[in-house]
Amino acid sequence: MSERTIPGEKPRTVLLRGGEVYSPADPFATAMVTEGDRVAWIGSEGAADSFAEGVDEVVQLAGALVTPAFTDAHVHATATGLALTGLDLGSSAGLADALDRVRAHAAARPGDRILLGHGWDATAWPERRPPSRAELDAATGGRPLYLSRVDVHSALVTTALLDAVPGLRDLPGFTADGPLTAEAHHAVRAAALDALTPGQRGEAQRSTLRRAAELGIGSLHECAGPEISGTDDFTGLLALAADEPGPRVFGYWAERVTGPKDAERIRELGAHGAAGDLFADGALGSHTAHLHAPYADAPHTGRSYLDADAVAAHVSACTEAGLQAGFHAIGDAAVTAVVEGVRAAARRLGTARIRALRHRVEHAEMLTPEHIAAFVELGLIASVQPGFDAAWGGPKGMYAQRLGAERAHTLNPFAALLRAGVPLAFGSDSPVTPLGPWAAVQAAAFHRTEGHRITVRGAFTAHTRGGWRALGRDDAGVLVPGAPADYAVWQAGELLVQAPDTRVANWSTDPRSGTPGLPELTPGRQLPLCLRTVVAGRTVHARPNE
Numbered sequence: 164m165s166e167r168t169i170p171g172e173k174p175r176t177v178l179l180r181g182g183e184v185y186s187p188a189d190p191f192a193t194a195m196v197t198e199g200d201r202v203a204w205i206g207s208e209g210a211a212d213s214f215a216e217g218v219d220e221v222v223q224l225a226g227a228l229v230t231p232a233f234t235d236a237h238v239h240a241t242a243t244g245l246a247l248t249g250l251d252l253g254s255s256a257g258l259a260d261a262l263d264r265v266r267a268h269a270a271a272r273p274g275d276r277i278l279l280g281h282g283w284d285a286t287a288w289p290e291r292r293p294p295s296r297a298e299l300d301a302a303t304g305g306r307p308l309y310l311s312r313v314d315v316h317s318a319l320v321t322t323a324l325l326d327a328v329p330g331l332r333d334l335p336g337f338t339a340d341g342p343l344t345a346e347a348h349h350a351v352r353a354a355a356l357d358a359l360t361p362g363q364r365g366e367a368q369r370s371t372l373r374r375a376a377e378l379g380i381g382s383l384h385e386c387a388g389p390e391i392s393g394t395d396d397f398t399g400l401l402a403l404a405a406d407e408p409g410p411r412v413f414g415y416w417a418e419r420v421t422g423p424k425d426a427e428r429i430r431e432l433g434a435h436g437a438a439g440d441l442f443a444d445g446a447l448g449s450h451t452a453h454l455h456a457p458y459a460d461a462p463h464t465g466r467s468y469l470d471a472d473a474v475a476a477h478v479s480a481c482t483e484a485g486l487q488a489g490f491h492a493i494g495d496a497a498v499t500a501v502v503e504g505v506r507a508a509a510r511r512l513g514t515a516r517i518r519a520l521r522h523r524v525e526h527a528e529m530l531t532p533e534h535i536a537a538f539v540e541l542g543l544i545a546s547v548q549p550g551f552d553a554a555w556g557g558p559k560g561m562y563a564q565r566l567g568a569e570r571a572h573t574l575n576p577f578a579a580l581l582r583a584g585v586p587l588a589f590g591s592d593s594p595v596t597p598l599g600p601w602a603a604v605q606a607a608a609f610h611r612t613e614g615h616r617i618t619v620r621g622a623f624t625a626h627t628r629g630g631w632r633a634l635g636r637d638d639a640g641v642l643v644p645g646a647p648a649d650y651a652v653w654q655a656g657e658l659l660v661q662a663p664d665t666r667v668a669n670w671s672t673d674p675r676s677g678t679p680g681l682p683e684l685t686p687g688r689q690l691p692l693c694l695r696t697v698v699a700g701r702t703v704h705a706r707p708n709e
Contacts, residue, residue: 174199175219175700180211182224183658183680185231186642190679195229197648200699204644224652227694228682230623231640232381232410232649233600234630236546237439237525237590240385240400240412241356241392242281242315244367246594247374250280253313257288265294265302265310277324277358278308281315281594284448286561293319296340309355313554314595316446317342320351328354344451345466349390356392361399368400371593372409376704378598379651379693382630383410384546384590386439386525388417394432401433408703410696411649413634415439415489419477426484435634437481438489438523443469444497447528447565448555452494454529459567465494474504475511482512482520487635489523489546495534498527502537509541518542521635526551526592528574535576538585544633545580546588549606549622550596556611577607577617587625588633600626601682601690609686619681620660652695655682 184192194211196204255261307324336345404412416434445451481488555561562571607622628640658680696704
């Protein structure tokens with residue numbers, strides 16, 4: 164975790180006034196005082212006068228909204244930075260456009276040891292196919308190239324990169340001319356990222372932290388691991404976040420724990436837990452999510468990387484070491500394996516010990532009512548990404564193509580999770596979907612499946628306080644006296660208490676409800692603009708001419 168304390172520095176006291184402060188301590192608050200890295204007071208404009216003479220700085224909000232800073236509970240910082248600064252195929256119109264972009268990128272970077280890109284999705288292209296290896300070889304002039312699919316669970320590579328990874332052609336998931344998946348993909352991704360220089364890696368990570376701060380994100384959960392990025396990448400990010408002003412970074416290292424030595428090594432890396440993307444399966448778009456029944460557009464059920472016994476062993480070892488565990492699980496069969504494994508660990512160690520550590524499940528997209536009940540029973544955190552539904556949901560989206568309309572309709576059931584009492588922590592899985600917390604809140608409130616929608620307030624809580632609760636911290640992600648001074652200031656327009664049912668939204672501006680309002684997020688409206696982001700009392704982003 165990155166800290167923001169400077170030995171010997173006198174804590175600065177700041178008064179913010181003349182705006183709207185989103186706080187459960189006072190639904191009508193217009194002012195806030197912070198002292199050092201903590202919130203000291205929240206209240207009305209009249210009461211703020213008594214603080215004005217004794218503070219180091221007065222911030223005139225001019226009607227702006229102050230909220231807790233967002234937490235993005237699932238990020239890959241280096242890959243996000245490379246997409247922000249390099250070859251991003253996410254908006255490619257089709258095959259020819261993608262190849263033109265590859266060709267231009269290669270020409271613009273003649274000295275790079277390897278070319279890296281991200282974001283292609285052939286399901287949305289007219290040709291319905293990705294570039295062939297021969298087409299990529301020609302576009303790059305025979306240079307090494309790694310192109311991750313939008314879900315980062317498969318990738319296209321050139322022949323030069325294939326030849327640089329010994330034994331790659333013998334690994335599961337290798338194809339002679341097409342996307343690599345499973346172990347073959349993990350091996351080629353590691354080789355591609357290892358080719359980055361320390362300078363390239365640091366600049367990519369700085370780009371991610373800078374972009375997060377610009378969006379009002381005060382904390383990131385980095386989901387790393389040996390099959391995603393190396394230890395140098397992970398420890399370098401944690402050191403960078405600790406040394407330079409910016410969002411806090413909490414790291415998860417996704418490696419199986421078999422005993423105390425493994426747990427201690429993960430702690431020595433600076434990891435908060437042995438969680439994040441410890442893969443129980445892959446992804447739907449790459450046909451590698453593990454399903455109970457075959458895909459609608461492929462004659463198989465995907466890939467299983469961990470069975471219930473392996474899950475139980477990892478959770479047991481982590482729990483005995485007092486270390487948070489977690490898994491990546493998207494398909495219903497993968498979620499079943501995780502639930503059965505955690506339940507087996509609970510039988511061995513006691514449910515109370517399992518629940519106390521708030522073990523995590525990342526993505527958790529294909530859930531049955533039985534899965535949800537098990538999450539409640541075992542105290543599992545659902546670390547989920549509303550942007551997935553916005554990108555791939557709906558009757559013609561990728562989910563429907565892969566699963567058929569009936570199964571696709573069940574995905575990402577946020578309302579059912581909240582009704583059952585499952586804690587939600589929202590994130591982006593960036594670069595899979597871009598950093599953008601208000602867009603994620605909007606996506607959850609206007610889910611493509613109406614029955615899965617939740618209130619804006621519930622979604623906002625999942626993207627602020629939810630990420631802190633997933634870390635075992637119940638004192639943060641909210642603006643109340645004593646809480647960390649992590650907040651954002653927004654140009655936001657009209658505030659209301661918005662619910663999925665428009666009959667509620669129509670009367671929710673009534674101040675007698677005593678509920679603090681949030682921005683109007685109906686699709687088509689402009690999302691709030693971040694004017695300032697503050698982490699532990701220090702400004703890490705200020706919009707020019709604020």
